[in-house]
Amino acid sequence: MRSQAVKGTYDVLPDATPTWRYLRSTIERTLGRAGVREIVPPIFEHSEIFDKSVGESADLVVQKEMYRFEDRGGRSLTLRPEFTAGVLRAYVEHGMHTLPSPVKLWSLGPAFRAENVQRGRYRQFHQVNCEILGSPGPLVDAEAIALLHDLLVALGLPDLRVALGSVGDPEDRDAYNAYLREALEPRKHELSETSQERLRLNPMRVLDSKNEQDQAIVAELDAPLDRLGDAARAHLDGVAQYLSDWGIAFDLAPSIVRGLDYYRRTAFEIHAEGIGAQSALAGGGRYDGLVESLGGPPTPGIGWAMGVERVLDALEGAGKLPGPDAGPNVFLVPMDETAIDEAARLARDLRSDLHVQHAYVKRNPGKGLRDADRAGARYAALRGERERAAGVWTLKHLASGEQREVPESELRTAVLED
RNA sequence: GUGGGUGUAGCUCAGGGGUUAGAGCACCGGAUUGUGGUUCCGGGGGCCGUGGGUUCAAAUCCCAUCACCCACCCCA
Structure with missing residues (x-):
């Protein structure tokens, strides 16, 4: 009998629950006022749901880090490693594409990844998730980013950095990957082992490397943003224009990439200063095509996920945690x-x-x-x-x-x- | 998976081979038998992470293991 929480999990003790209520009520207010409705999907799904969305095309490590098990009926089930797949499964299953478009949905809850723990990274962690489905235009991309930004501001976080990029349309990605292969193949042996592997499987992800030498090499090449097709470029410009109009400061991030194939066009992250190595508070992007691959009608969509533990960490650092509950009358x-x-x-x-x-x-x-x-x-x-x-x-x-x-x-x- | 750090009271931590393991905070009691917070006095609390080894003797040294922290890696 070990009375100790499983590695990578933790208890939210009574002293901390007011903070979580503060988080939830701020979400309800901020997102609710924009017509985003709460959806509560189950925390596990048939494994195929995640295979379809994150597994098949992604690195092996992504597969490995999922909590997967067989139930008594021999079904393969997986604890959700993220929300998007389950939310979209519910969207498809309940015919939500017939609702007035766009359909805007948020969730708050635990997700599970079997990765190594460190500050701000747990095996049972929590996310705030938001999806906007049914609209292909840059306006909803900008709204998604604005909602995320406004939520973090409402929570009390100063010093946010919005990074806006684009992974392009599929044909842009193919072209860019081909360009990377061509440019990097001759210098392959100067790259780190991981990067060589990525060059083979998914060249764009070489840009993600934190290896200094990799970075030096990559810095000499064109970034994805330099080689966007006209449509993706116009889309990005549209998003940027809205954000500017709305007074939301952002930096163009030429090299934001995504490990998963279903992402296209808009990709973004929000960082905060001073919470250790894990400074990304939230990230998201457009995933036109994912609904279709889950068996639904072709449906464009954009979404983001916010890491609750990191946000609470940042809130604590900023001295913005709510006080204890009121005592008895x-x-x-x-x-x-x-x-x-x-x-x-x-x-x-x-x-x-x-x-x-x-x-x-x-x-x-x-x-x-x-x-x-x-x-x-x-x-x-x-x-x-x-x-x-x-x-x-x-x-x-x-x-x-x-x-x-x-x-x-x-x-x-x-x-x-x- | 890799590297470093740390495991001693509920919490934060001292003690680094030699009596019965300590402090602060917290908790309980008393000073105060019907008046709180402050103060003073007293008390209960410990398989010193776990297992093995060295030694006359281990919280202390060695090995292993587990856990936690930080970072790398990775990050849907």
């Missing part, structure tokens, strides 16, 4: 055995509209007031033989120290006065 202190039951009964009654706690054992006034103080109560109400005889509770306002005797029937009103 009143804390009842029984000062003899009879008063214990009286306190419990009164608490139940007052709880119809007040936050009420009480001691479960007989307390003298000193201990009882200390209990009330530690619970963060506004008032303490004491009950002993004397109070019982008079049908009252001794009500003390803890901050001021003022106290008076209040008939039990008037306690609710008295507590609400301040």
